Amino acid sequence: MDARISKTSEIESRPANNLLRRLNAADYALLAPHVAVDDVGASHLLYNPGDDVQVVHFPCGPSLATFLVPNEDGRDVETILVGREGAVGGIVSEGFLPAYTRICVKFGGPFARIHVGRLEAAKARSPSLRNIFARYADCMLAQIFQSTACNAIHSIEQRTAKWIIAAMERTGDERSVPLTHEQLATLLGVGRSYASRVLQSFKAEGVLDTRRGSILVRNHDGLRLRACLCNDAVKLHFEEVLRGVYPTEEPESHAS
Structure with a gap:
């Protein structure tokens, strides 16, 4: 029982981001020394199109980030929201790549952050960590696909x-x-x-x-x-690919 309490306590001591809390203890230990948490205000710009993506941001608790695609008439169109289930910036890239969309803070609050280089070094040391982020990238892609279909038919x-x-x-x-x-x-x-x-x-x-x-x-x-049922479709894919991360319930413990 003491071991289970200790495991739960360790997970709860991490930033309130389900993706970070989904990592096992060894994988999170690779990241922990390099993770910082800041309070970020609403409308704060994280990346503009073309910016070098040097930092990965993890919304925590009630914080929310959004991807905006500018179009020719000067308006931005929001494509997806990312909250405590995920991260934005340099999720699966190897090295620094330019941002394609504008990414900004929708709802302000705490954001954990880690330098892309530190994350890449940790993924190089741990196949399981690399797998988690690859699975999350798949979930994000599914969300983009679903958003495209939703805009077309609903x-x-x-x-x-x-x-x-x-x-x-x-x-x-x-x-x-x-x-x-x-x-x-x-x-x-x-x-x-x-x-x-x-x-x-x-x-x-x-x-x-x-x-x-x-x-x-x-x-x-x-x-x-x-x-429409688009949220349910995205939620189902999260549960199939990365169970416990989509924020409908508390994430399961995976700190073994």
Whole structure:
């Protein structure tokens, strides 16, 4: 029993990021001396397109990062959200590569970070560590594929509900999401007025309410009924490939 308590205590002492907590004790020990945690504010820019990716960032707790793709009319379109289930920047690359998208902080809070070179050195020493990050990269790619399909076939209303649920699951707050109308419009790739009309229809149906700078969820079942199943598909793939990392429950202990 003491050994199990010690194992649990060791995992809980790590930054509150499910991917880092999914690592076994030996693999995390390779990273721990080089991991730092900073509080990062909302809208902080982590990478611009073309920047050399030198640091891997791990959102912790309620923190959330987003990938934005700029288009020719000057608008950014958000593609995926990354929270405590993952990391952004240099996940599987060997050495330094330029960023393709803009990556910024959606919801501020603690972010763990490690230099890409330190991570690469640790992966070179541990096949199991390399395997975990390769599996996470597969999960991220699945999320991108699902997002592409979702944008092509699902309604704005379905996608609105999906994004709100995705944000709630990643932050762990089932009552509110610190999301403005403008931010929601960017997530959906639509104008602010369109996003506001969708929110008004959800309010009229008693599904949610809005406050300055946030969305309050009143009816979780109603919200899920209005969402597409894209979140569920991504969640299922995470559970098949990297069980215990997607933030629907506490990650399992793998510190043996």
